[in-house]
Amino acid sequence: MTYSKQTFLYTAALAATLLTGTLPAWAQDALNQIPAEARTVVQTVRPEAIRAHMGFLADDALEGRRPGTRGFALAANYLQAQFEALGLLPAGDNKTYRQAVPLRRAQVNEAGSSFAIVRKGSEQPLEYGRGFVLSPNFGKATSEVTAPVVFVGFGITAPELSHDDYDKIDVKGKIVAYFNGAPTNFPSNQRAYYSSTSKLENAVAHGAVGVISCSIPTDLRTRMEATATRLRQSQGVTRWVDKQGQAQRTNPELLGVATVSDSTARALFAGAGRSFDDAVGWATRNTPQAFPLSVSVRMRTQTTTMPDIRGENVVAVLPGTDPVLKNEYVVHVAHLDHLGIGKPVNGDSIYNGAHDNASGVGILLETARLYTSLPNRPRRSILFVGVTGEELGLLGSDYFAGNPTMPGSMVANFSLDMPFFFHPLLDIVPYGVEHSSLSQPVGIAAAALGVDIAEDPIPEQTVFMRSDHFSFVRQGIPALFIKSGFKTGNPQLDGRKVNLDWRGTIYHSPQDDMNQPFDFQAAAKHVQLQFLTSYLVAQADTRPVWNKGDFFGNKFGKKKDVK
Template sequence: MTKILIAGLSMGLLLSAGTAPAGEHDVDFDAGAIRAHVTFLADDLLEGRGSGTRGYDIAARYVASWFANLGLEPAGDGDSYFQAFTTVEEVLVPGSASVSVRKEGRTRRLESPGHYMIGGSYVDADNDVTAPLTFVGFGVRAPEMGYDDLAGLDLDGHVVLMFAGAPAHFPHDIRAYYSSGEVKYRTLADLGVVGAIVVRTREMAEKYSWEDIVRNYAFSGMRWVSPQGEVQGVYPGFEFAVAMSPAGLEALLADEKVSADTLYDVAESGSTGSRALGVEVQVERRSTQTLGSTSNVAAILPGTDPDLRHQFVVITAHLDHIGVGPETDGDGIYNGAYDNATGVAIMLEVARALAHADARPARSVLFLAVGAEEKGLLGSDYFADYPTVPMKDIVANVNLDMPLFLYPLADVVAFGAEHSSLKSHVEQAAHRAGLKLSPDPMPEEVLFVRSDQYPFVRKGVPAVFFVPGFQSSDPTVDAGRIFTSFLQTHYHKPSDDLSLPVDGPSVEAFTLANYYLIRSIADADERPTWNEGNFFGDKFGGDRPAEETR
């Protein structure tokens, strides 16, 4: 990571000699300009841009100043570029957490961090719950699939043991939806469940180590608070969620007839396998809560068509990262150079190109740098609930999050494009930028519900999560291996900093594709629509306006 701020010079980001598609374009992008934004945003000065910190506020002012310099209209509160919102941050009182198993008068206490991790409560000072434990598979109730882990169970007053995610045999869109913790916890709370112990499947455990889970718990949780004082993401009666390791699951079931392997096999088989377990669990903890605030940064480039300028294409990129945390090799600043200083930098350069274009887009474009994504999509979720423009007039969302340029790029991936007419816009944009459009290479990760496009989807807005692909134009490069190595070595670690290599031509090609995508949507005669019979369109898009054309 860089120790001195040197804007505009070598920046510590290595430009490789990689190749990118060549061709004649009506706009050009300079990787050096994008690199300059990243160099400031990922500098140690900003201390990882943690939500609600001075470093984040500096980053937000930087973005707002850039918007103002481009002549974009403020789209925050009043005449401001900032949309502020109140947050509540939880802190677990050190040494206060306890998870115990009770059976036939005997009590066994599990150990943290080896067996489990738990955060603090967003609303309660003290929790002390003793309840029967029931295994509920994935905790999924999916009528579309004729699948119900909860059927026939009386769960009132129970703690549930469940796997993260959803059954692998579900279609990817349905699996993405039912993997959401919000969907699961709300359903369980409605059934009277008081808490959950969540275990990752074997597949998940192979990809992300328990040590990574433990590291994540070093950072306090956060939720947004509505103007009416309601804490988002808190469900009445549902008091806690415990993350449990494979070793913890073995310890939990030590005196049971059912083994951990049996439950893992149930998850992999796709059957429900729900059953009452012959134990009670006791979970205790003490928590403190601190009110604070953070902000989104929003600006509008007005459209030029009198019939369409009231409609908006929203481009999002989260501005926050995870701040300061446990040190690795003496470094405790989590700079987030790729996650997501690079995404914000690309958004800023697309904004510059559109603002300076000879012909501006027909529809208006709203640029939204969202806060507190790393705390659970808070900024985008707050904007979706309290939009600064009418939600019915938002026709599409294009999201940028952690674009990686570690190798010469051959393709792009647009998570979610297959759900709506946005796919044709993505295809055209990729082609014009000289890149291939590839399908989702890891549908089991259900990335469509895991970044800032999803709050817009839940409001019925067609959306895509646009990322560089996993193929290299250099046949000697194993792009998939490099991507996996980044996730294992640098993702959410201090080493995601300015020392990582960057392929400059790939940055330019991908930024160009984003520019063409925004222009294509903004200049189209018709607003995007969900595909007929699409799961997300049917689930969320019923109240969207009918097509509006010129």
């Protein structure tokens, strides 16, 4: 990736930041672009306020803030009250602070569902939960399909990266099988995109009627047997519903969508021209591949659809002052929801979501307070949104990004989700920085605060697709998703280990509560980064743009502004 010279001037010499003293002369040009009033306001950040917001939102009384529950309603009321106290104006539906987000959940009825391998007229039925799991079908109470199976590698068509697993093979009317993930030689964010539900959309585009996904044996995170996969299946799937009452992003053309175990995947390959292990070898060498398997599969999916629930986004605005630019919005987003009450772990069944994502909401609120402390409002308007349903599939942000409540256009998005502050904030990974002109303001802000910028240290986690910023990218809006890097300043503390251990033991568990070693000074620096970066965007003469020839800019950037 390429940045300007000033963006790379992040050395230890920047310990003398704008908050504590003068900067080296070589960085002064960048810092001169931060007006004095912003430099003054940013010094008033309050770590204790972030702690207080998190303490309320992650309290057991809110019962994990699952959408549609009393706990989420309490969290939404709290966020609205804080917005009102700051003097922010309502920016939701009908001049309120709320945007209704209708949500519909569907769940597979395991007893009425089945999966069988058909070989030479003989059927081999498999056991639900051991050999396979199915995704619900929102359009049909019972969906059935029997068709030949074609293996299509990773199931990816990426001409810009010279990779097409569907090249020279016809899958119309067939079931496609593919590996989870994407080639390791793809750039990090493109790898994240092609590892996502874009695979389902691609299968539909090629005429497939069903999908079977499986994992490369070394990819433990996406295996069907993984706890997270089974948990999601047991809780069902939720989608937002449009004004015509139709659940969205459901791919109704696919009559069966299955995830299978390693043993089932190997059985599907039996008798094919290439073995399962050979296909794994081709995949690990990032080589496109496609060939028919010598079997058909019969899938039957029985789906129970639950009554819709009312999800809510909480939306507030600080109006801009420029007669023209006030109709352009810089959007700060953090998801308000978490997982609610679930399976007990060590005697605790409340999934409090302190770091995921009471932390992001606390940082958003303190960022909003800095904005309202300015002696002069910025030129562009600033939107602050607490979204629902992130844990259910980025639902609230997807709904808001496609159905904005304010006239005008959203020009930039900054999302906060698990920013990681378990050690001093010495470097950041601003996901999305290489795609747009947002690299300049975040570079200036990082320089001002003595923070290095690092590349994605864990591309295998496909972080770029996994939070609310991507809902805005999908609508053609440049976005940044800023998380802590691995530098700790302590040779005895391995930042990578801290991060991965947390993800492996605390993430999405009841132990994500306030009894964790948070560094609230680091959280305060996240506030400063968010504020300074977006302030520079709000004051600029021109709106952010996608870089010329950028992957996401080409794919989504031509969408028209919603008026």
